Amino acid sequence: MLPQSLLALVGGLSLALAAPTCKKRISNGDNGGNGGNGGDGGGKDDPFSPVSNVKGLAFNRFVQVWMENKDYEDAVKNKDFAELAKEGLLLTNFYALTHPSMPNYMGAAGGDTFGLDNDENLSVPANISTIADMFDTKQISWGEYQEDMPHVGFQDEDYQNDGEDDYVRKHNPLIMYESVTKDATRLRQIKNFKHLDDDLQQKRLPQFSFITPNMTNDAHDTELEEAAGWVTGFLKNLLQNEYFSTDTLVMLTFDENDNTDIGNQVYTLLLGGAVPQEMRGQTDDTFYTHYSTIASLAANWGLPSLGRWDCGANLLGLVAQKTGYVNWKVENTKKLMLSETNEGPLSREDGGHFSGEWPAPLTEAQCSAGHGILPVVQKTWSGHKPTFNYLSPVPHDSKNDINIGVSYSRTLKGTQESGITK
Template identity: 55%
Template structure:
């Protein structure tokens, strides 16, 4: 298991340039109060034009089956204002590996909600965005100060903010960089950035443990979503050329297939798709692939490589998505790896090697640092398939997928 070692606190000459980078699982209250008084949020802006959208907003709720979300008062009403992704799948269980997957294209065997620090040579979407200076940010409700790395806050009593629902805080490549760390902010910063027109082009929004439904229920989180989004959807700055995705980390029932209720809103949804359903097979990895295709970014060379793109974006790029036979697909366990507790997956000390030379769905090659880091090594998994599977454990083996190319040629395969 990766050793959780504390890193030396980064120091800077100016308080505005400082970020608290202690990696203690439970920092002292004095340390938290000191950081609250000195650490300032960082809100870079950019305007890199995308092929299908200029801003992407990722909002996650918790642990709800598709049918339960579809039966709420508010979520179906919101979905009808945009596009329902009827065949969108989470990656695994429990929560944290799904959040990890959304940032790095892999779970690294994670089968738990533990305190993890993933080595700095593992690339994330932040590295993809930096190739074109695309501004990104996270907004975590209840975060005590920008870049807080504790396991939760407050550290006792009812849950509010939890680290396991914060994707980029898991990665040393982010936490060791003072500027990057300060781009992980709380909801006060969201409304400040909204009012001052300095929202990033990519944002990940996590409500607290009450509002996301984890410690309440889908009725409560559905009501929160309606309250949060209704006013924002009337804000032209927020919605113009923006794609807003509301989804869940996973289903609440582990024994079913992990198909989660997901819809897209915002000014970037094509008019002819408003109020309709899209049956294309998607996963959390499809979001990374679609971001890459939209802004001409490379792939991480992991499960984002073969993931399907948002359908109308795929048409713009000429990529043909795969159809996946989901009758035997469950996506309830992850593959083996170094972040496993040897519970739902198998612990293995080696970090999985990404592909460095595959042709990925986004069509822009592999991130140069990934190619350099893993040069000459063979990819651990077949990252070119539209869904993750593991031959060693048998996870999702025997699932069929196919597509018909524009020239009429049929490409098909079976995970094995």
């Protein structure tokens, strides 16, 4: 049985944090939505493809494609990736968040893993904010495209075709959050590859997309060579489309590495029309994590932070150049073990770093993105002390001695600054 949250909100509001809930099994014929029509007037089974054109500092569209479970050293030697890297910027010091897969996807949408140390079919309560809330502050269109998901807003654990797991829920970040699944319109923005093709042809791609290939094409159930060949062809076709590529930044990355005994560095490549010509074929050795992606999206479009690990995360260099933010140099990454999960309510109670309370975010900080904290986060968490040092560029857990003793420094306006995780 999952724990009840011990955290009560100020003033006894109805927003008191709910316990995480196990998602019910949903039949393949059930959309799983809450019924009714979305805000655009469409039915709950119809895909919703909002468009917008909010200018960004470094890019106007962001597309990330996630692959699965391969070590950096293997991926960087792959001939297909090596050829693709000639057209992009290789990030040589990019890290995933933990193991197994699901908490990495969860963290990429919510800025925290909330202690998740498993792939169980769990949901995050509706009053935990996500990147969707960030985007909605400026009506920036967003969407997900999940290969082989049977229909819009599908919430079941998996979908099989010919006896294989083609689509799995654990690789779908926003479907884990009830702030999305309990909103009929938002749920209809989680679509499949048929809808990706339709949106591309109709020129109605969102400004933010999260793309997950199926379990064969993402390398989860296949060798790296097969998956790399597939995704290279997939991306080359997209990048040849002028509508898709213009002012677009594509991030090709992996959810996690394969070897859990090393630090969890993952292959990550930036592509697309937004990558300056002088950066193509080059490398960037700045320390990044999946949380850096959230921070960079906020900085690019002038959005508030979630107040979690995105707040202190380094910005992608091509974004930092535009904002003037000075990234931290993490000096001893060999001490990193981003293979363990910080404390939280989604940890296993037997052997995990379980806590009965949801981690409290920052409510007052400019963050690396420079635009403060999301107002709904400030309202929900007012008066609560942050659970972790979310201003650090390195995720860590002092109580459980996870990633402690990692030092970082930078020079800001002629003054040397330094810190250490402790």
